[in-house]
Every structure is written in structure tokens, then in C-alpha cells.
Amino acid sequence: MAQDVTIFYFAALREQMGREKETVSLPAQSVTVEALVMELRQKDVGMDEVFAASPRIRVAINQTLATFQDTVKPGDELAFFPPMTGG
Amino acid sequence: MAQDVTIFYFAALREQMGREKETVSLPAQSVTVEALVMELRQKDVGMDEVFAASPRIRVAINQTLATFQDTVKPGDELAFFPPMTGG
Amino acid sequence: MLRVLVQNELFDMGAEMDRLSADSWGIGGISVFMGQVRDGPDGLESLTLEHYPGMTEKVLTELAAEAVKRFRLIGCTLIHRVGTLVVGAPIVFVGTSSAHRAEALAGTNFLIDRLKTGAPFWKCERYQDGRQVWVDAREADDKAAASWD
């Protein structure tokens, strides 16, 4: 539980993933978004296909735009989504 | 009468001239604004002083911005005024 | 649709925005600029706006038509008040609508820049101590207007 992070998916990515939210365990106390995603894709073929087909996925950590090189810590709120189209 | 033009003055120039409108006779059937002004200033010391003190006077002929090199014809409506400050 | 008004009366900004968007087919963006008499520490009480009746309407209509053509506007509203306006009072309303935001925004910017130095309006300031001062043209305004040449 102490290693858990919450992940949200939005818009087309939410539909493709078939869920809007999930809780996952971090493989280590501190990993990059990239490392976490790689680990999750290895365990989840559906997610692997979705992420492979969407080269422009954006990430936010704790409601702030981040990059796949940024670090995720236990308790963080992650979100993955397509490029934003507001306004 | 056939040689007459109407002249309007606006804003600070109207106040300095002490009038907002006058009718003058053209010295010829077709003269430039510059020639007309020169003629009027020779006859009117007050106007000469006002125009000498106001280097940025603008002119409109028939309600269209013009230059002092443009031609005035009988029946035209002239207007002299300072740079505009709308908005 | 062009809408050009020169009047002493206050305009209704909400109604003007509604009018710009009501005619909504194809409109994606509406841009508005409103200028008002700036209240400040200098003791300004009011502005009196003089204009050249006839030429004013002509110049504003030409300006609106040029903006419509240049920025592919769908609607364009120009309202300029004249007469005496106290501090805080609205002076001018510029509104544009277009399919995309960039055109509406640029159109509004163009119109207010050009209107400042190209339409026959003159401002006379009146201060609390009774002084009355004709506003000088600003070089920055000439530059802004010329930037659209």
C-alpha cells in the first residue's frame, strides 16, 4: 500500500484503456514515469497496445504537467492523456 | 460664390482660431491646400500665428484625410485639425 | 455584418456581445475591446470627446470594412461615444467575430490601433481643479497604427 500510486486516464485514452482510474504499485520507492510505464505495459497487453498506438501521450504528476523522465514517488497522483484541446 | 469652399476647424485648432467654420473664396479654380493656406495666412494674422505654432496640423478634403499637396476645388469641404486622439 | 455607431449614450456590452454571437453560423470566436476613461491619481474628472460628424461615421465604416476583408471577419461592431464622459465611463467598443480566434483577435487589435489615430476624434481632459487640456497625440499610437500598414 505504501508503494501505491493512483493513475487517471482521460479522453480518448480513457476510452481505449477501458477505465478512468486505477491504483498500481511502484516497482521501487522512486522510479521514472518511463520505467513505471514500461513495467505496466509488460504486465498489461491492452495497455501496451494503447500506448504503442498513441505516440503523443502526455503525463501529469500531482496535477502538474510532467515528462516521462520525471520521478514518481509513493502516494503520487499520475494522469495520462492525449494532447489537450481546450478553448 | 462659385469659387467658395467651406472650412471647418476642430478641437484645439477650433479654439485657437476662435471659430469652427468659415467660407472662403479660392484664389483660383484649382489650388493645393498649401497654396490656399498660404493665401489665407497672408490675409489673417491670427490664422498665421495659429498655423505657425501648430506644425502637425492635419487636413481633410470632403471628409477624407488628405495632404497639403492635394488639390482643392470650388464647393469642397475642407477641415483642419490636430492629430486625432480617439479610442 | 457591420455595425458602426457614434453616440453619446452608453452602449450595452452584453447586448453587443450577444449580437455578435447571435448571428452565429460559422463563428468560432468573438473578440472585444472596450476603452474607458481611466481613473487615476491625477485628478481627472471627465473627458470631452469632440468629433467631425459625417467624416467620423465614414472613416469608421471604411475601417470596419477593411478589417472584415483583411481578417475574414463575420461580424464587426464599432461604437464610439462622443460628448462629455466622466472617469470610469466606457468610451469605445470594438467587437469582431470570425471562424477562428486568431482572425478575431487580430481584427480587434487592428481596429483599435487604427481608430486611435485615424478617426476624427479629439479628447479634452477636464481636471478637478478646473484645468482643461487637449490630449496630445502619442507617438506610440502612431507606431501601433503604422504597424498594420
Add this chain to the structure above:
Amino acid sequence: MLRVLVQNELFDMGAEMDRLSADSWGIGGISVFMGQVRDGPDGLESLTLEHYPGMTEKVLTELAAEAVKRFRLIGCTLIHRVGTLVVGAPIVFVGTSSAHRAEALAGTNFLIDRLKTGAPFWKCERYQDGRQVWVDAREADDKAAASWD
């Protein structure tokens, strides 16, 4: 004064403009942009705007604060609607006030450009034939946003 709202309800443009100008001390210009669901020949029926509750308000508030600082704004209002909006319906209201027109106009332009690609909103189009399509991000919007970097 900052005013940031994310809501499904329609906003009142006149009231929002009045609010920007009411707080009038030192304000010479108010600039507003309003974006609406574009009606067109393609059979679009409505847009559904999804967002990231929490992050949306945070990003819009940061954006407004940046605009205030960068363009010396006096007031700044950002209202973005979410949920399902039919063609012709207002989506977004951006309003700024400042001492001089250039800052208000630039502030509004900055805000709408940055908001388009930097705030967590996503549009899904629904057509009369039942098709639902997520709107693709436009490269031109990325460029417009980057022009303020």
C-alpha cells in the same frame, strides 16, 4: 483581481464585462475573447468537454497569475465550460483589464493561446449521424502557444 471558473452553466458575458470594468480604478482598457461551438456545414451537433477536475482549476489559476504579472493586468477572468455544449454555445470566456490597451489585448491573446494546449480539456465532437470523434490537437495551436515562451 483573478476570477477562474470551470462550470457547465452558461456565463453572462455582459455581467463579466461589467465586473471587469466595475473595479475601475486605473483601468483604461478591457479585452475579451469568447470562444463558441462553431456551427458549420459538417453536421456537427455538439461538443462534449472533458476535463481533469482539480488540475484544470490549478492550471487556469497559474495561467491567469502569469498573465497578470507578465502584462501588468489589473483584472483577469477565465471561465471555461465543461460537459456537453450544442453548436452556437459559448465555451470559453477570457477577459483582462489594464491601464493601457496593448497589455489587455496581449494578455487575452496569451491566455487563449496558452489555455488551448496547456489546460487539461479535451473535446469530443458529436455529429448528427451519431459519429463521435475526439478532436485532434492542432499543430498551429502548439505553435501559437509556443510563441509566448
